[in-house]
Amino acid sequence: MAHTAENEAAGKKAGSTFQAKTVKGEATRQKLLSAAEEVIGSKGYFRTSVVDITLKAGVAQGTFYVYFPGKQDIFEQLVRDLSHNLRREVSQALAGAKGRREAEEKGLAAFFSYVKKHRNLYRIVQEAEFVDEELYKWYYRRLAKGYVHGLQAAMETGEFRSLDAETVAYALMGIADALGMRWILWEEKDVPKSVINDAMTMIMEGLSDREGR
Secondary structure, three states, rough: HHHHHHHEEEEEOOOOOOEOOOOOHHHHHHHHHHHHHHHHHHHHOOOOOOHHHHHHOOHHHHHHHHHHHHHOOOOOHHHHHHHHHHHHHHHHHHHHOOHHHHHHHHHHHHHHHHHHOOOOOHHHHHHHHHHHHHHHHHHHHHHHHHHHHHHHHHHHOOOOOOOOHHHHHHHHHHHHHHHEEEEEEEOOOOOOHHHHHHHHHHHHHHHOOHHOO
């Protein structure tokens, strides 16, 4: 294990991983996380080894253990980082939205943009169910938590019907997840604007053909 890398790592823990206390140390840590995202997203968690991750990152195997006790620890941190960064990008996109419809549309666009940059998010989150079921549940519950607050506010102002906000949050998350998988993951394309428009019409107006009643 390289002594330089040891000196760069702090003794302060964040969950099961160490936070780097120098810029160089943090850069190494992020390099390992980026490598894990790519390798695990390509090969799957159970077929990936620590050696695979360190080779991709271009660091010594011993350096890995300065920042992460083991493979499951870097996987957990990866899921948490992907969740945090996704929520941050969506939150930034919603800033200044005029009304809930605009917020929903901007939120969809931000989600699709993030998934395009992190296509391996799908496989990583799906595998979390089998690697660490509690982490898998945490990922979706954490996404839903912020969503629920926004929906409740829209219901209080009359923009949305008064429904169970958690039910609506999971339903809308499912729409975004499935559309991103259909276009970005399977086709490696942007989600067409017409698809987003139709999704927004369904979300805001429902499926009933009111004119045909």
